[in-house]
Amino acid sequence: MMRSLRLRLAVGAVIAIGLVLLVAWLSLTRLFTDYVVERYRSEMTTIVDTLAAELTLKDGKLSLAREPADPRFDLPNGGRYWQVSPLTGDSLRSRSLWDVAIDPDAPVGSRYEGFSVSAGPDGRPMLVHSQTLSLGESAPAVRFVASAAFPQRELDEALRDFQAPLRLMLLATAGVLAAAAFLQNAIGLAPLRRLRERAASVRAGRDRDFGTYGPSEVQPLVSEINLLLKEREMAVERARARASDLAHGLKTPLTVLAQLAERLPAEDRGLALRQVELVRQRADRQLQAARMGVERMATTSVMGLGGKLVSVLRPVTAERDVAWKIAIDNALSLDVDPADLAECLGNLLDNAAKWARSFIRFSARRDQGAITILIEDDGPGIAEQDRGPILKRGARLDTTDDREPEGTGLGLAISADIADAYGATLTLERSDLGGLRVRLTFPVRVERRPLRDPA
Template sequence: MIQSLRLRLLVGSVLAIAFILLLVASGLSRVFSNYVADRYRADMSAIIDQLAANVEFGGGKVKLTDEPGDPRFELPGSGLYWQVIGQDGLIFRSRSLWDIELAPRTLLTGSYGFDVAEGPDGAPLLVQRRTIDFETSGGTRSLTLLAAFDRKIVDDTISEYHGAMTIMLVLTAAVLLAAAFLQIGIGLAPLSRLQEGLARVRSGATDQLTGEGPTELHPLVTELNGLLKERETAIGRARARASDLAHGLKTPLTVLLQLADNLPDRERIMIRQQVDLIRQRADRQLQSARLGVEQMAQTGLASLTGKLISVLTPVTAARDVTWHVDLDEQLTVDMDPADLAEALGNVLDNATRFAKSEIRVSAERQRDGIRLHVEDDGPGVKDEDLSGIARRGVHLDDDEGTGLGLAISEDVLAAYGGSIAFSRSVLGGLGVTLWLPAHR
């Protein structure tokens, strides 16, 4: 089944034009063929009328006082013939027939409403015949008068007409197809403008679609604006609930920590660990809830990466770590700036902590997204440990920390349909590849 609306309309137009032109061609061909046949039938009838007018009876014999004046009747095999047949057989014939007789028994019902006979050169003839009764002094006598011409004359005339008609119909089809292309383009243009309007809403340039365009699209625009309004309301409610939950948990957890200070060391440490675990889980769940409603923004990758690197540069400069950044300024990611900063910031921070002298950041555009590579020349990770780096609580060194940085990055990317992968860098350290969603 054809999925493209433009292609559907085009195929429908082509089929409709082809069907109509075939009907027109068939009708014009039939009309012209009948017209040509009627003209030649009238000419042959006129010849028969001349023969009938010049027939005389006298002394028991039939005389032809005058013959039709067309000079072709005098040339053998000229293509134009006449003949008079009596009750006893052939009486008169044109010189063009030479020694051939158009006998009634050889006449067949043929094309264009004529009878068919064989001419002097073997070519088929179209024959018009008429039997006339003449009143004479000796009684009624019947004569069969025939006028014939080469069938090739009619065939050539109609063939020339078909050639000219074919050229005309082909040109007509080309004009109609061009008009169909134009009509389809004009008809679908409002959909393209609607798509551009949705892209502006997606990028955050506007929050509503305009009502410009054909009246047929106004109900769709109204429904889309209503959906966008409902989405905006849902986002506000989700943010408010997330904020309320964060503040609601903050106070009880603080009280628990204060109460834990009065407990023995073993219980105090255990309670602090559990409170930290609750905070970590709450942060991750709140992050996931927020991401579920914030996926209609676009962020310049090079600009945001530059800002993150500028924050980390004082740390790397103190250790003589060099940044090598290769990012196209035109690359745009379909993510909220804050979410992309959190996902990418954790990866860059990790590279900053472990790099010895160099960190490389590069990106490449793919068919439906962007691959961002972050590599360092640090100690790296064993191959068997690469798959578990992003698990919650996993540390890449022995320092204190929550072990949630890369796990949060993975959650953020997954919420946008992206992903994160780990490998050994060509520099010797860890290589991190982020698959970022990007609209082409």
Template sequence: MRQSLRLRLFIGAVLAIAFVLLLVASGLGRIFTNYVADRYRADMSAIIDQLAAGVEFSGGIARMTDAPSDPRFELPGSGLYWEVIGGNGLVFRSRSLWDVELLPETLVDGAYGFRQGEGPDGEPLLVQLRKVELETPEGSRPLTLLAGFDRKVIDDAISEFHGAMTIMLVLTAAVLLAAAFLQIGIGLAPLSRLQKGLSLVRSGRTDQLPDAGPTELRPLVTELNGLLKERETAVERARARASDLAHGLKTPLTVLLQLADNLPDRERSMIRQQVDLIRQRSDRQLQSARLGVEQMAQTGLASLTGKLISVLAPVTTARDVTWKLALDDQLTVDMDPADLAEALGNVLDNATHFARTEIVVAAERDGKYIRLDVEDDGPGVAEAALPEITARGVHLVEGEGTGLGLAITSDILTAYGGAIAVSRGATGGLRVSLLLPAGH
């Protein structure tokens, strides 16, 4: 399954950013919660200190001589409370508690390190409790001091902080993701330039990749240039061997033709036919050996087709066969001109043999390919025989030709990643469709 490197890097960045921001959110949330809880504990401790300082014993009876001055203690249900319980059961409490008494034995462990009870409005209270012993002339006197506040106050403060922090972290994530996307684009840009360089090499516009770019890519560029150099050397060797083989075959074939002149007409004709067949097949095999290592080039489809038709025009003009062309001058094919000429020439040549009045040649771009249709208005081929037409040795008309034309075309197109298809045309003749790699 194909995976995008850009997508994989972006997903990795998203996961890393999400993980880090979750850690930051958790850490900041814990730090703020502890800070707020510590502040409230300090405030409650200060209130308890004031309460302890404001209690006096006279004749064994406790009195509140100085209560905390915060006005919230005077407003019922204000959210801030205190209570003092003497050893004899005497209770002093802030007016904010109204008629509610905080009993130490009813308090349970609460959040943020406080104990929890119930306030005058039934709301949960967080309470700090301290038991002290006051020294009096009559002896030591126990006191239980309590200071508390509505839990909702600290919950709301922490909730507001988390809301603001969430907005901040979302904005931070958006900025970091944008930065990651930009960084990935900048980081992968050299690969895009490398791809364009390879495209230029493939199209024959240059023979080496530029030795520029990031340090990390230079070893790859060096290796690719070395591979291209070896490929060029292999091409030259293939050409030299092809030339040697062509020259090696030329002499024995010429001798055979000379010997054939001394034979009767029937045998001489047969030998000449076989020698021609050997030449055709050897030329094809030499060209096949070159395919795949020959450097590709951009070939203008309309221009090459026009040249091929001009060669075939004398044959069609003599038979009153007209050509109908629908080719865009801008269409280019990513093939060697000689290979494209042979592949297309075989198809056009077949069409000239069987057309009655007209041959239609049309082409259009289809994604990365160009579809070229050659259709004649001849007798056509039976539906059952269509799949076998491109096989070697199959003759469109028994006894005519070598049966290699469309097979050779198929071999050439396959070598370039193209394909050939045959079907019945609109007029009943043969339609040959060539799928050619489109130029850039």
């Protein structure tokens, strides 16, 4: 089943043009054939009438007072032939027939365009027009068959001479009609292309709806989409309100639990506080997942957002003399919600800031159909066998580094989930700096997908 409107219209136009031109071909060919055949029949009838007018009856025998004046009758195989065949007696015929006689009793079935077919003096078919006449008004009146003929190839050549330019004309007409059909197709579908661009603008957050743009035929569809967008916006607001209520509802109980945990014995206090923090982190992740499921897209500058994140982290690493290098084109942007991209890059940059010894490199580039973001450090890195497990929630690696950071191990997992929600991929590699390289690859045209269940 064809799902493309353009293809459907093109196929319909080709079929319609083909049918019309086929009918035109058959009709014009038939009309011209009838016209040429009628001209030849008229010529043959004139010859027969001329023969009949010149015939005389003497002693019961037919004789021709004067032969037709056309010189082709006097040349052997001259191209025009006549014959007078009485029912009894010898026949009279033109010299052009040479030693061939026209059979006046040829079977009716052997006919071509209304003419009888007979062998000519050259052995090729000739077309014969015959009439049965009588001469004399008294009882001894003589009946005879008067025939006139011409070569069949003359009729065939006349038809071919007509059909050759007709084919060229119809092919040229087909080309013009096809071009007109495809032009009409392009013009007719142009509003749909502009509607698609408007949809991309709505999706990117630059417009709230389609407005009243579009031809009258698609206005009902545009109106329904606008209503759907309005209902979606209301659902977003309700979801935000519920998320805010949930955040506030969890904040107070978690604070109370943390205060109660401070009163526990020392051997239990740390475990209880870590569990409270784990609940807070997972609640925050659930709220993030709910927000990502309903927020609209927006175009975000990678350099603009990345520069802000680095400016926040740079003072944290300054006391360890960690240098930063940023190599990002100012024109590079992604159709990603700024808050989502900030959380994703923030976790990755924060991880690099915690583990880097002296240098962090933050770069981004466009590679054909993708935008690649690289965050590299010269820290201890992650062993290849540990790179998969570390992307799971709560996973932390045993390390002998005396700067082991606090946290629950959710940072890399959250970044991986956000990347997956936008159709991007997050991979961990070894950097040429000696530490970890995080490669984040976004498609140029981002299609948001449902976020994985964070439970």
